[in-house]
Amino acid sequence: DTGVSQNPRHKITKRGQNVTFRCDPISEHNRLYWYRQTLGQGPEFLTYFQNEAQLEKSRLLSDRFSAERPKGSFSTLEIQRTEQGDSAMYLCASSQSQQGSGAFFGQGTRLTVV
Amino acid sequence: AQSVAQPEDQVNVAEGNPLTVKCTYSVSGNPYLFWYVQYPNRGLQFLLKYITGDNLVKGSYGFEAEFNKSQTSFHLKKPSALVSDSALYFCAPLRGGNNRLAFGKGNQVVVIP
Numbered sequence: 001d002t003g004v005s006q007n008p009r010h011k012i013t014k015r016g017q018n019v020t021f022r023c024d025p026i027s028e029h030n031r032l033y034w035y036r037q038t039l040g041q042g043p044e045f046l047t048y049f050q051n052e053a054q055l056e057k058s059r060l061l062s063d064r065f066s067a068e069r070p071k072g073s074f075s076t077l078e079i080q081r082t083e084q085g086d087s088a089m090y091l092c093a094s095s096q097s098q099q100g101s102g103a104f105f106g107q108g109t110r111l112t113v114v
Numbered sequence: 115a116q117s118v119a120q121p122e123d124q125v126n127v128a129e130g131n132p133l134t135v136k137c138t139y140s141v142s143g144n145p146y147l148f149w150y151v152q153y154p155n156r157g158l159q160f161l162l163k164y165i166t167g168d169n170l171v172k173g174s175y176g177f178e179a180e181f182n183k184s185q186t187s188f189h190l191k192k193p194s195a196l197v198s199d200s201a202l203y204f205c206a207p208l209r210g211g212n213n214r215l216a217f218g219k220g221n222q223v224v225v226i227p
Contacts, residue, residue, distance in 0.1 A: 004157075031213060042204055042217030043158070056212055091157055095213050100146045100165040103215060105157040 004106035006092050012112045013082055020078045021109045025094030032075050033103060034067055035091040036060065043091055049075060050097065082113045117216060118147070118188075118205045124222040133195040135221050137179075137188045137205030146208040147188045148215060149179055153201045161203075164188060175199070195225045 005024040013019050025032050030051050035043035046065070048056045051072035061067075064082075069075040079086055089110050093103035118139045127133050139145055146165050150158040162173025164181045172178045179190045188205060204220040 006157075033214065035217075040219070042206075042220050043215075045214055045216070048212050048214060050212070056214070089155075093158075093215075097213070099213065100163070100208065101213055102148055102160050102163050103213065104160060105150075107157045108155075110155065 004092055004094055004104055006090075006106035006109050008109055009107060010110050010112075012114060015084060015113055016081055018078065018080045019082060019111065020076050021090055021092075021111075023075045023077070023092030023094075023106060025074070025092070026104055027073075028096070029094035029104070030072065030097050031095045031101075031103075032069055033093045033095070034075070034077050035093065037089040037091060037108070038087075046077075079111075082111075084113045087111055087113045118207055118218055120203075120205055120218055120221045122221055123219070124224060126224045126226060127195045128226050129197055130194050133190075133192040133199065133223065133225070135190040135203045135205075135223060137190065139186050139188060139205075139207060141186070141207070145188075147179075147181065148206050148208070149173065149177070149188075149190050150204045150206065150215075151175075151201050152204065152220070158204065161190070195223075197225045197227050199223060200225045 032049040034046040037043045049069040064080045089108045091108045093105045095101045095103040148163045149161040169181045202220045206215040209216040
């Protein structure tokens with residue numbers, strides 16, 4: 001296992017289109033996180049899964065955003081009706097569930113909405 | 115709630131000189147503190163963490179950090195900076211029971227050849 005994998009690495013889409021990103025976590029990690037990072041800022045938490053259950057969602061996650069982790073393994077993040085303000089790097093991370101376990105991040109998916 | 119402050123937006127250091135990136139924290143309870151590094155257009159890479167035990171924590175790429183409870187600090191250090199250390203550095207506490215990291219803006223480190 002080489003770490004957290006995210007696809008695609010880059011996505012350019014027209015405003016109003018839907019996009020979907022995929023994250024494959026480290027296989028023995030049962031926690032999975034999505035973050036968003038805009039230029040000059042640190043990553044902002046979006047949502048978190050424990051196995052297949054989505055246990056927390058940030059207020060940043062508008063109704064146009066939805067995330068799933070159907071079998072407790074890979075996860076998808078979908079953005080509907082994209083807006084220019086959605087342009088950002090979307091980062092996925094995974095961790096073990098012991099308190100104090102650090103998260104390991106993927107390379108991210110850079111979304112540009114034109 | 116746990117939060118951190120990284121007081122300097124950018125740290126400039128000459129290659130070969132010691133590098134320090136500062137982080138102070140405010141906590142309720144015992145802090146779990148992490149350092150991550152981010153190279154341009156890349157994800158974050160874990161450097162080191164403090165959970166409990168020895169105050170001096172050694173991490174990847176020759177970095178270390180010292181947890182100082184009296185000064186509520188967790189500064190990142192490297193004895194001799196390399197040009198390849200130029201990157202964005204984040205100090206982050208764990209927040210809540212879900213192991214969620216709470217990031218600030220980070221510090222840009224520029225190592226000058």
